[in-house]
Amino acid sequence: MSAEPDKNKRLVAWNGVYIHIPADWDARVSGPRHLVFEKDFQPQLQIRWEKSVNCSPGFLQEKLTHYAGRMGSLVTKDNYPAELHKLKDTFDLLSCYRGESGMFEGGIFVCTARQILVLFQLPCPDPPLLKEVGDCLATLSSRTHAEILWRIQDFSLAIPVSYLLKDYTFAAGLTRLSFYSSDLFLQTCTLGPADSRLDRQSLEEILVTLSDTPELNIVAGKDGNSCEGHRTPTILKQIFFRLRREKPFIWARIWHDAASNRLLAVVFSSNRPIPLTTPQKICGQYEIIQKENSTKENS
């Protein structure tokens, strides 16, 4: 479904949607299903999407009219900009809308195979940008493999598809994503800058703070750059934690990525004992993307 990415592009993956954007663009998360792409802090493109089971033309037209009406725009069924013709070949049911001035402002399309409905908007639609946007959108895909990739800003994380996004934070020096899968709760944290944080606190102390578990049994890693902790309470203690509405079983790991001056942490909590295979696999697939390598990896 997606076109081949070129070398000057990098992959952005968020909540099931994969898109290749120019290397000099930045991706900002504006919502669980809303991304804004910027170049030099100027918005170039924004996309919103939703999973749609009912993707009949009538339903799509209704959606498009609804969105366009909210933005005071007019729907045009034909006469797309030439730069977006590629999208018509790639996706189904493409419709565009124009502002009152007649300027092309955005559109909506459906990826029928993946049952995903995408709305895109262009704040300043000039022809060179339209071509770039058309190329970007042509690479948009929504893969559903056994694992789902989260790759945005400077980190990359692959987790099983059963984990759904619960919450996220992009705060100063702390990027945190949290997921849930049945009774398992997963938190991934990226902290920076590591050197100044480690001057004030040890890895163990940071892990205790992140997991919010003072009674964590912590084992330092052999390399000295990581540590791992767990809480496996007795049955009585489990009852006690459950009465306090806390997850009794906790597994956490933190490690220092010296090359990027970041700390990466993964915290699992569950009502049942946590099988170690999944956490260790997730830790192995959680990394900081080195800026100079990011474009090469995706090519």
Added chain:
Amino acid sequence: MKLFRKKTAPKRTVKGLTRTEALAGVPMRSPSATWKVLEDGNILIEYPLNIKPFFIQLANRFTRGQVPRPTKKLQLDSMGSRVWQMFDGEKEVRTIIREVSNQSGLSLQEAEISVTTFLRELGRRGLILIHQAAVDHA
């Protein structure tokens, strides 16, 4: 005819800045604030307290105008000190964000949150002024 007509406040239609416009602003240090670099490299800012004129007049009555204007001190950490020194009246907010991101290894979005929060805090204390430059939409 109503004797006491209810007064309705006129609707204010002040349009706020867009994010792009805000990031194109140029922060400048307030002339009323004095600052010095401490031995550890951090910055200490001293700025006058905003006191209502009534209390200033009251203090002057009792002390015959001998009381100096009360000031407050604010010590910045290393990152705050670095950002403060970037307020040279020429750099735009987005330039500062990019420099902070490069220096500290934070991502652009993280650096933006740090810098804008810091600017908001300094603005609240009256330590900076933001000069609004023309926004280039190209």
